Amino acid sequence: MTTNPLHKLMNPASIATFGAGNNFLKMGTMHALSITKDGYAGKFYPVHPKDATVLGHKAYRTVEELPEAPDLALIVIPSEHVIATIDSLGKRGTRYAIIITAGFKETGESGRSMERELIETAERHGIRFIGPNCMGIVNTAISLNTTVMELRDKPGHLGFASQSGTYITQSLKYLGKRGIRFSKALSVGNEADISIIDALEYLGEDEQTKAISLYIEGIRDVPRFLDVARRITPHKPVIAQYVGGSKAGARSGKSHTGAMAGPDHIYDGIFRQAGIIRVDSIEDLYGQGWALATQPFLRGRRVGVITNSGGPGTAMSHVCEGGGMEIPVFSEKLQESIRPMVLPHAPRGNPVDITFSFDMNALTTEIPLLVMESGEIDGIVLHGAMNSGFVKALYPHIADLAQGVTIEDMVNELNANLNLSRSAGLPREYGIPMLLSSFLDRDDNLTEFYEDNDIPVFDSPEKTARAMVTLNRYRLVRQREAHGAPPPVRRSADAASIIERARKAGRAALDEHEAKLILAAYGAPITEERLVASADEAAAAAEALGYPAVLKACSSEILHKTEKGLVRLGLASAADVSAAFEDVQKAAGTRVPAIVYRMVKGSRELVAGMTRHEGIGPCVMFGLGGIYTELLRDVTFRVAPITAADAREMTRELRGSGILGEFRGMPAADIDEIARLLLALGAVAQNHPEVREIDINPILISGAHPVAVDALIALEA
């Protein structure tokens, strides 16, 4: 357990409110009402300048008048008074606050300066706080709700941290109607002190929380985010939505909480690196998070599909298979055991479709039991469990024919042979996840029962199947190689002196030979080459290195060497090489050194590189090369420093990763050598902040061995 401040902030024994009064249409009052009405059992101290009581509780005019230093202060007063209040609280001894008030960094320069002063004031007193510009928190374990909407659901297992307050206020009723229950939820606002990373760390340590969902517009400290997330994701699933990566998304996020966004593809890499599953919508953040929070870990990729209808069964099969799972045909034995429970022609080979039967016991318990018992599947998706919702949809038609039979009678009759507890207990009993799909929401008693007993019921078959695919994505996260901290790499003095020399000469870039030497200093496989200054030296180099030879002009001043005739390939003899040297001098129009290496043969081309991103740091890139590089942008990213495991994962993430396997008669590429090359990029970035950007293009796979054939290193200005 860390000393994360949220352990205390989220569990206060007393709360003082600032800004709550008796006008229940004021924001401050609404926040306070959630504290007083939703079951919080701690002490409640409203601070109010005038009123003697607030919401029926004795009020205090000032911080000083409070009977004790409150554990937590909830602040919803005009922004110009926030700093003084924090100061008073600090003097009194309060150490935690939630600042709901907006009007700070997100509004421009004067707000930014006020936020800085707020931070300084809080730091001076050792006060840790959430906000400003947030919606507060929810801790269902102690029935504490500081948002503005009612929340009286029983505690759940989904931990939620959000850079948007709406997602734990406006959506509370939405969640209740879908049976999704938080363990804890935090709206982090401007993150002036406590950040979404702190929230993640806290939720990772919180026992009530079984899965974590994050709504992200921008991460401020990416290395710490990675570090925290990597410690959590091997044992607790984390999913995230990121919306800052588009132009308009970034603009909107900035004016929302002042968040600094980064490119979408970099965040893709960050999430992969962290073992975080990325989703595309708030709906999935809730729903798929809920599936992860309630179900046992999936042990394999085989799904059993059980339905009362062909359409949903087909659709769920389609989505699971498209998501990399398998819908195995059930064994004859299993099919035979299912046969007595279904109509004669009903499909039972997976999907099982009970068709026009209304035997809900078979659908919800007996068939799932047989399927789990068989050992033939690892997870179940089930569509069509229903009772009262169906009766209610039918009843208006039969009310006048029903001869005194009520809706309740019909529901009870249909419930008579059901064993819902057994059904909902199956996932725990067998350690096999089960997810339901129904078009009938909590108006149906079965939907209600399952949701209340931690079996998610989604409102469409595809969503159910996608949640199963998400469970499988988490299975793959758990299976991946351990990602320890990246090993420290010692700074190369040779590399440093090359860079130093170039900078002293006022150069903005290194030449190709220098760039390769630096990469080689950190273990990257490069062409074995010599720098030559004359035709004779060139010929001698080729004689030593072998034919066919390549000769290239080597200068940091010259770009587009090929187009200018400064690259000569396939030179077959010493005479050819020495003639090529002279040709290149002519083409360059000036005396220029050259490099000579033995030509690398290989038709598999890749690229790799390093770029630095504001707010993120150095990132390592790996991708398909050749003519289609820019067209297809088949690339993947990681934030440096990276581990060998990261590098190996990168080699598997390209759409065209198959090129690295045995391919068209060529041997599989040596993945460890590629990893060394990628690690070198990270190491250069870490050890040499003067290096702005690295571009290796192409890397050729020669036999099984990757070789950096051309490289460019640009320096910071």
Added chain:
Amino acid sequence: MTTNPLHKLMNPASIATFGAGNNFLKMGTMHALSITKDGYAGKFYPVHPKDATVLGHKAYRTVEELPEAPDLALIVIPSEHVIATIDSLGKRGTRYAIIITAGFKETGESGRSMERELIETAERHGIRFIGPNCMGIVNTAISLNTTVMELRDKPGHLGFASQSGTYITQSLKYLGKRGIRFSKALSVGNEADISIIDALEYLGEDEQTKAISLYIEGIRDVPRFLDVARRITPHKPVIAQYVGGSKAGARSGKSHTGAMAGPDHIYDGIFRQAGIIRVDSIEDLYGQGWALATQPFLRGRRVGVITNSGGPGTAMSHVCEGGGMEIPVFSEKLQESIRPMVLPHAPRGNPVDITFSFDMNALTTEIPLLVMESGEIDGIVLHGAMNSGFVKALYPHIADLAQGVTIEDMVNELNANLNLSRSAGLPREYGIPMLLSSFLDRDDNLTEFYEDNDIPVFDSPEKTARAMVTLNRYRLVRQREAHGAPPPVRRSADAASIIERARKAGRAALDEHEAKLILAAYGAPITEERLVASADEAAAAAEALGYPAVLKACSSEILHKTEKGLVRLGLASAADVSAAFEDVQKAAGTRVPAIVYRMVKGSRELVAGMTRHEGIGPCVMFGLGGIYTELLRDVTFRVAPITAADAREMTRELRGSGILGEFRGMPAADIDEIARLLLALGAVAQNHPEVREIDINPILISGAHPVAVDALIALEA
């Protein structure tokens, strides 16, 4: 208007039921109850073997006893009695039926034979029918519902045709709760007579229907489907979900309605060819269909985002931009006009975020009005309209403080300055679509009002934004080139005789030269080449065609020519060519003719081909070539015959389509020539059923000109 049988079947003046009685738990009775209870005003004739009345209506023991021939028969009796009933109905003069009964083709051989007999019987009497194995139909224009669940919503504009009955029964309450209303809906079951294509054609002609959604497990007559859809999609949007393309999906579909599925990527092509927008879930089929059915056509891609919360605004912007739309920054003038309606620091540059304001009139009417008026956007997405849902979420907190103020009072107070009719009328007034997002469902009076007035309200910001992207996809469909019927292509006698000769010789394939001649006969650009039988002929050919030359062994018997040393490239002189001829003879180990052509230069490689698919017919393929072809599978398909417009669209659909533009100093490829090549593939397929498969690999782009450099044609056995 066509003579589509559904125009009459869907509008009967009288309906007879078979299988309906007085036990309301029987399927037949449930179906009948929907007819008698949901507002249908036509005549209702229950046929029952024993009871004198059924559901309070006079019953008839036999078809013969009916007072007239009913316009429509609804049949829910055991399968073994269906044929006799159809026969009686036919004799009596009934011409339309819906056969709900299952147990036909989908159950195996005996069911298949029974279905054939059913078809023959119906044909003999000129009876057109839906089913068997279906759930019936809904025609809201005449309040006719033949499914088993209650449906009393007012008529809508979404036409729905489905190969799963569940999607117009189990989902009816689901749809009602989301404010989605059908115009007509049809469950087509086994499609023994009337098919989903007939349903599509009918919905295309139905004036009440403004958009069409199709749930598809497999299309039986793809050419007719294309023909029908292409006539509809230029003026009425069609969206479709296809789930038959995975292994398990195909298996499941087959046992569901006996549908014949095809590969997913081919269906992608079919939908593009038809101008149909593909979606991935039943939820989108309903929700995005509803957006298309209710909103004016989008005129451009600029979206205005209006919210009361940063999170949803950022998320909607992100999704719209990711979907190819633009979120333009509003002009200073527009921002100034919005300023008085929002709090001082509220973002108003697009997204507009009214933040902590509860001014619903500004959010729902005044700001959208200004934004539409400005001419700066083409569509609006709006999050946060709410009233009673919010009050209800708040009220439990304040009930005891409210001093007699009720929920209704608060709702009315908040409604006081609202002009919802104006707000909901804006899309029609300005011809600009507006889609809403709210976490509060129809428990909120604003959600209810908008939905009831044809403004879709989605339960997540991302779904709202995706629906706007779908409107934009339809804009692009409407903008595309007119797709007339493919022009008939005259059969080439030369091509026919080449094929005839090969078949007579018992060959399974043509040789490369023959294959190219056939392609050239239909207009494809091929290498200018000569077939040679001696070294002298080879040298003479090269002299005539130019250098560098290529010489290849030419035989339908030899595969993998390159690997066997039977291809010689870059031959520079007559001597080289003639030596190469002799070399190839040796390598082949037998006397073999060769082709000679001038080597084609071009680094851009593509592939094209033709394959035949069961149940679909011949398909034309176009894709990226070169080393990554199999790895990246960047390919697109169309069903032959294709038009030049189809072919041009194909060239734009690859992820790597940019390669055909100006690229790395190379000129843009001649798209019309590529189109000619693709048209040739379709024409060969149409004119020569003996051709099983064509594979052109590679096509090189030489300068701007595509050239088929190698080609293989396989023949049917």
